[in-house]
Amino acid sequence: MLYREAGQFKSTYAADSAILPIRQDRIGLALILLVAFVVIPLTATPYLFSAILIPCLILALAALGLNLLTGYAGQLSLGTAAFMAVGAFMSYNFILRIPGIPLLLAFAGGGVMAAAVGIVFGLPSLRIRGFYLAVATLAAQFFILWCLTKVGWFTNYNPSGVITAQPMVILGYAFDTPPEKYLLVLSIVTLMALAAKNMVRGNIGRQWMAIRDMDVAAEVIGIRPMRAKLLAFAVSSFYCGVAGALFAYAYLGTVEPEAYNLDLSFRILFMIIIGGVGTVLGAFLGSAFIVVLPIALSTGVAFLDSTLHLNVPSSVGSNLELMVFGGLIIFFLIVEPHGLARIWQITKEKLRLWPFPY
Amino acid sequence: MTAVRAIGDPVLRLDGVSLAFGGVKALNDISLDVREHEIRAIIGPNGAGKSSLLNVINGVYHPQQGTITFRGKPRHNMDTHETAALGIARTFQNIALFRGMSVLDNIMTGRNLKMKASVLEQAIWFGRARREELANRAKVEEVIDFLEIQHIRKTPVGRLPYGLQKRVELARALAAEPSLLLLDEPMAGMNVEEKQDMCRFVLDVNEQFGTTVVLIEHDMGVVMDISDRVVVLDYGRKIGDGTPDEVRSSKAVIDAYLGVPH
Structure with a gap:
């Protein structure tokens, strides 16, 4: 009833190739942005900001970066967290060594450095693909973290290896309370998600998908596989790099190699698999799922424990969470292998006809 | 539309091209030319080297011997994206569409060489990137109209029947x-109906755009009807070359297709 696009005719190609060609989608997104930018900062608790909203957005940005590479360009990568680490440590060094550098420029610089590293570790993709490429990118994960731990320059010769991140100051205004950090992260993530959406609906996005779907045919119509693949690695690593910098500055408050271990790479990979490979929306849904579900489960277990007086030992409780979490992931993959974004798409198809059966 | 069809000078010339995979000689000393605006058919039994010949022309394979001259310029071991930039396009024997994309996106991808906007411009969807996207969309719509596939524009190609793919x-x-x-x-x-449509499209492309066409086909009725000249391959060798009538009456060709009495 509500979601019906009948009568919305497009008279220009610009309108037809818009990001959201259907009016209801535009209204929906406007409402979401209104809630995210106005309602949440006014109402949410500091816990909600620091434990859920900020990490959710930052990891969504990293997942978006990985989705550009894996979902759109078809190059499997397990080095996501390492590229994030490059972004974080290079941003730290830019702020440390270039006095007065604007914060956003330092973040962007971290992203560019991550992009450069991404290109280097993307070079094997010119010869190998699939699982073998994933193993090659695993080398990035271990090598980069080793480098950041062993080469003192990156950590400014800090003996503990855990550095306190500098305060985030833009034009003299310090972003130090949770709502302020949240708004900064939200603004960056929104803009970069918009840019990603523009890329994937444009020429470069089509080149990536062409390489993913049929590389011989792509080359025959003039796409240079080397350029397209390395560009995918560069753009993807840039996104991961900026996400890594935000992860250190807006979420952890510290810059440390251990935060960017293989576990984080896998979590981000799970996000795009659960959220939906090859969609921008999927990165956000997957991130929300992976970040929120463990918290919801532990709250649930604690709630059951206190109301039913089960006296569940804490070790059993935490293992129970892991088991339910794993079970849910498998359940989702069996029921909908194309992820949450696909479920949303099917829901929209159904909504177009609702309340009629067909 | 005025007919621009007047067969001109050779645009593509192969001289003594040989291609071998290990001990298998896929192409053996092939020489042929393709003239401007003509429809040139390549026929031959299975495994005769027809697809290998196309792959050599557009740079998928690099011949070990021989020269390829395109528009007067000899080329040496050119990659496929370079031949694409020279204006050579092709379709594949087994459909090689981008299955995850819509019909429109597939066809838009065909115009990637006409789009020059940088990644940054595309990311902000402003200025040149936006203009190029819309201008090329208009061109793509012309192709869609020409091939009468307006109704499936937004359909993912994987869902289409074979003929439409x-x-x-x-x-x-x-x-x-x-x-x-x-x-x-x-x-x-x-x-039969799809074949008739496809024949019409090939003839229209050749007539209206003046495109030179090289095609491989097994349906002899089609080949004899629409092609200007035919080259016949067998076991990697050229055994016949000429107009459909000449080829039809050539003894070597008849022997290759029907066998030789012992």
Whole structure:
């Protein structure tokens, strides 16, 4: 009833190739942005900001970066967290060594450095693909973290290896309370998600998908596989790099190699698999799922424990969470292998006809 | 539309081209030319080297011997994306569409060489990137109209029936505005009606855009009807070359197709 696009005719190609060609989608997104930018900062608790909203957005940005590479360009990568680490440590060094550098420029610089590293570790993709490429990118994960731990320059010769991140100051205004950090992260993530959406609906996005779907045919119509693949690695690593910098500055408050271990790479990979490979929306849904579900489960277990007086030992409780979490992931993959974004798409198809059966 | 069809000078010339995979000689000393605006058919039994010949022309394989001259310039071990930039487009024997993309996106991809905007411009969707996208969309719509596939514009190609997929692949090749179009069995596996449609499209492309066409086809009726000249391959060798009538009456060709009495 509500979601019906009948009568919305497009008279220009610009309108037809818009990001959201259907009016209801535009209204929906406007409402979401209104809630995210106005309602949440006014109402949410500091816990909600620091434990859920900020990490959710930052990891969504990293997942978006990985989705550009894996979902759109078809190059499997397990080095996501390492590229994030490059972004974080290079941003730290830019702020440390270039006095007065604007914060956003330092973040962007971290992203560019991550992009450069991404290109280097993307070079094997010119010869190998699939699982073998994933193993090659695993080398990035271990090598980069080793480098950041062993080469003192990156950590400014800090003996503990855990550095306190500098305060985030833009034009003299310090972003130090949770709502302020949240708004900064939200603004960056929104803009970069918009840019990603523009890329994937444009020429470069089509080149990536062409390489993913049929590389011989792509080359025959003039796409240079080397350029397209390395560009995918560069753009993807840039996104991961900026996400890594935000992860250190807006979420952890510290810059440390251990935060960017293989576990984080896998979590981000799970996000795009659960959220939906090859969609921008999927990165956000997957991130929300992976970040929120463990918290919801532990709250649930604690709630059951206190109301039913089960006296569940804490070790059993935490293992129970892991088991339910794993079970849910498998359940989702069996029921909908194309992820949450696909479920949303099917829901929209159904909504177009609702309340009629067909 | 005025007919621009007047067969001109050779645009593509192969001299003594040989291609071997280990001990297998896929192409053995092939020489032929393709003239401007003509429809040139390549025929031959299975395994004769027809597809290998197309692959050599557009740079998928590099011949060990021989020279390829395109528009007066000899080329040496050119990659496929370079031949694409020269204006050579092709379709494949087995459909090679981008299955995860819509028909429109597939055809738009065919115009990637016409789009020059940088990644940054595309990311902000402003200025040149936006203008190029819309201008190329208009061109793609012309191709869509020409091949009569308006109704499936937004459909993912994986959901289309075989005959339409073949047509979309032709559309993707045409979107690049090629001067030389290589078609690898464009009518294979089609029913009579689809074949007639495809023949009409090939003839229209040749007549209205003046595109030179090289096609491989097994349906002799089609080949004899639409092609200007035919080259016949067998076991990697050229055994016949000439107009359809000449080829039809050639003893070597008849022997290759029907066998030789012992």
